[in-house]
Amino acid sequence: MATSTVSSVPLSLSDRLTAGIIALMIGGFLVFGAGLANSAVLHDTAHDTRHSYGFPCH
Amino acid sequence: MIVKTLLAAVVAGLIAGVFMTGAQELRVTPLILHAEEFEGEAPAATGQPAGEQPAATDHQQHSSLSGAPTLSEMLAALSPVTPAYAHEGEEHEEGGIMFGMSRFSGTLAANLVTGAGFSLLLAGISLMIGYPITLANGALWGAFGWLAVHLLPAVGLPPELPGFPAAELSDRQLWWGATVLLSAVGLYLLALRPELVAKLAGLVLVAAPHLYGAPQPPDISSNVPAVLGAEFAVAALATTLAFWLVLGIVSGFINDRFLRVN
Numbered sequence: 001m002a003t004s005t006v007s008s009v010p011l012s013l014s015d016r017l018t019a020g021i022i023a024l025m026i027g028g029f030l031v032f033g034a035g036l037a038n039s040a041v042l043h044d045t046a047h048d049t050r051h052s053y054g055f056p057c058h
Numbered sequence: 059m060i061v062k063t064l065l066a067a068v069v070a071g072l073i074a075g076v077f078m079t080g081a082q083e084l085r086v087t088p089l090i091l092h093a094e095e096f097e098g099e100a101p102a103a104t105g106q107p108a109g110e111q112p113a114a115t116d117h118q119q120h121s122s123l124s125g126a127p128t129l130s131e132m133l134a135a136l137s138p139v140t141p142a143y144a145h146e147g148e149e150h151e152e153g154g155i156m157f158g159m160s161r162f163s164g165t166l167a168a169n170l171v172t173g174a175g176f177s178l179l180l181a182g183i184s185l186m187i188g189y190p191i192t193l194a195n196g197a198l199w200g201a202f203g204w205l206a207v208h209l210l211p212a213v214g215l216p217p218e219l220p221g222f223p224a225a226e227l228s229d230r231q232l233w234w235g236a237t238v239l240l241s242a243v244g245l246y247l248l249a250l251r252p253e254l255v256a257k258l259a260g261l262v263l264v265a266a267p268h269l270y271g272a273p274q275p276p277d278i279s280s281n282v283p284a285v286l287g288a289e290f291a292v293a294a295l296a297t298t299l300a301f302w303l304v305l306g307i308v309s310g311f312i313n314d315r316f317l318r319v320n
Binding site: 011015016017018019020021022023024025026027028029030031032033034035036038040041042044045046047048049050051052053054055056057058 | 059060063064067082086087090154155156159161164165167168169171172174175176177178179180181182183184185186188207208211212215216217218219220224227230231233234235293294295297298
């Protein structure tokens, strides 16, 4: 199906690990900021999201 | 190629975040709003723990810091959000929603950020352990994400409505984070490692936080009706399951179509 112009070069092992670590770090940062960070502004903005995702909240 | 891989995960997360916002508005958010009507009131006819809620009769239910009730009342009066909503507005910062967004757009923004975050975490794990997320296995990836991040932690700390009694926030966050981490590692060992020892170790890791026990509130009386709590717990778990399934399948689709990492 994906026979288009897409690069089909698989990631090398080191690229894969680099990408994985970057993804984990950015992802962790985003989830922490939206879900757990102890800031009143972040809390109030993300309030309904925190509750509906079951993050521990106030 | 690395950037492309990360972008693919972000796009999948944003799509899942938009979907999640729609799903939340149907059932979860109305329940949160309903519960907030009860939030500020003192639990009726039950003994107040001494010193725990000195100002529980007003609408600042989180005044356990007992700093300055008059200041928090002033802040509440100035705040554009309702007192029940500005849970922690009285602490250090004034709170309020970022950039003057409406409550809905704040939730949408938070869902997009959370979606992208979970998507990147899922992609990161997939890259680290060398199991690509594909359209064929995307739903399974999503289901395992839901197990690790929502269902297993919910065994100890069920999704809370505003106004529910709860233990110290930092204790719960620590337990929650540790449970997500242990559950993820445990599920990996259970699902993807063939060795019997690994499976046993996975079982132990998944069970460990529950044997240790989640932090519990000292007093469980609450004004929020129990039925609302039950409905909310089910609604929250159901919508997050849908979110993770969408996230896994969309990630798999994008990977198959645009990356072909395998």
